[in-house]
Amino acid sequence: MNMPEHISRAVDLVKVHQQGQAQIRALDSVTVGFARGRFTAIAGPSGSGKSTLMHCLAGLDSATSGQVMLGDTELTGLSDRELTRVRRDKVGFVFQSFNLLPQLTALENIVLPVTMTGRFLDQDLLDHLVGVLGIGDRMSHRPAELSGGQQQRVALARALLARPAVVFADEPTGNLDSRTGAEVLDFLRRSVRDLCQTVVMVTHDPRAAAYADRVLVLADGRIVDDVDVASGADVAQALQSVATVGRAR
Numbered sequence: 001m002n003m004p005e006h007i008s009r010a011v012d013l014v015k016v017h018q019q020g021q022a023q024i025r026a027l028d029s030v031t032v033g034f035a036r037g038r039f040t041a042i043a044g045p046s047g048s049g050k051s052t053l054m055h056c057l058a059g060l061d062s063a064t065s066g067q068v069m070l071g072d073t074e075l076t077g078l079s080d081r082e083l084t085r086v087r088r089d090k091v092g093f094v095f096q097s098f099n100l101l102p103q104l105t106a107l108e109n110i111v112l113p114v115t116m117t118g119r120f121l122d123q124d125l126l127d128h129l130v131g132v133l134g135i136g137d138r139m140s141h142r143p144a145e146l147s148g149g150q151q152q153r154v155a156l157a158r159a160l161l162a163r164p165a166v167v168f169a170d171e172p173t174g175n176l177d178s179r180t181g182a183e184v185l186d187f188l189r190r191s192v193r194d195l196c197q198t199v200v201m202v203t204h205d206p207r208a209a210a211y212a213d214r215v216l217v218l219a220d221g222r223i224v225d226d227v228d229v230a231s232g233a234d235v236a237q238a239l240q241s242v243a244t245v246g247r248a249r
C-alpha cells in the first residue's frame with residue numbers, strides 16, 4: 001500500500017488507548033490508502049474507531065504502531081511541532097461543532113489560516129467558494145449571528161481556501177437539520193468534482209456515507225468493508241453493510 005496516487009495512507013496502523021487498567025485497541029492493524037480527488041466516507045457504529053482513524057490520518061493523534069503518510073511526509077515519528085506545521089500546511093478540517101473563532105467575522109475566519117501563515121490569498125477561489133456556498137451576505141457577521149448551517153458553510157470555505165492536500169470532515173452534518181446537512185454534503189461532493197479536492201469524512205449516518213465515492217466500514221477497529229459507490233447498486237450495498245454492522249453490535 002505505497003501507491004503514489006494515495007495522498008493519504010495508513011499501514012498496519014494500531015492505536016491502543018489506556019483506560020485505567022484496561023487497554024482498548026481502537027485501531028487493529030488498519031492498512032488503507034486514499035486516492036487524490038476522491039470522496040471517502042469512513043462509516044461504522046459508535047466506538048468502531050472512525051474518529052481515531054481520522055485523527056491519526058490527519059496528524060491530530062499519534063499511533064501506537066504502524067505508519068501514516070500524508071503525501072510524501074511520514075507523520076508517524078514527527079514531533080508535535082512538526083505535526084502542527086503539517087496540519088497547518090496540508091490539512092483542512094470540518095468538525096461537527098464548526099470550530100469558528102467567535103470574535104472574528106465570517107470573512108476573517110475564512111481567510112485566517114491563509115493570512116496567518118503568509119500564504120497567497122486566492123481571491124478568485126474565495127469568491128467562488130463564497131458564491132457556491134451562498135454566504136456572500138454574511139461575511140461581516142460573527143459566528144453567534146449565524147445559523148448552524150451558515151457557520152458550517154463558513155467552516156467549509158475556510159477548509160477549502162488553503163487548497164489542502166486533504167479535507168478531513170468529522171460528522172460535518174451532525175449538528176444540522178437534514179436539508180442543511182444535504183447541502184453541506186452536496187458541497188463536499190462538488191468540491192471533489194470541481195476542485196479535485198480529496199475529502200475523507202467520518203460519519204455514522206448511512207445517508208451521509210452515500211454521498212461519497214467510496215465507503216469504508218469499520219467495526220472493532222478493523223476495516224470490514226470497502227465499497228466503491230460508483231453505481232446505484234453499490235450505494236445500496238454500502239448502506240446495507242453499514243446498517244448490518246451497526247445492528248450486529
Ligand SMILES: Nc1ncnc2c1ncn2[C@@H]1O[C@H](COP(=O)(O)OP(=O)(O)OP(=O)(O)O)[C@@H](O)[C@H]1O
Pocket residue numbers: 017018019024025026044045046047048049050051052053204
Ligand atoms: N482518549 C481515549 N481514551 C480511552 N479510550 C478511547 C479514547 N478515545 C477513544 N477511545 C475508545 O476507542 C474506541 C474507538 O473510539 P472512536 O472515538 O474512534 O470511535 P468512533 O467510531 O469514532 O465512535 P463515535 O461514532 O461514537 O464517535 C472506543 O472504544 C472508545 O471508547
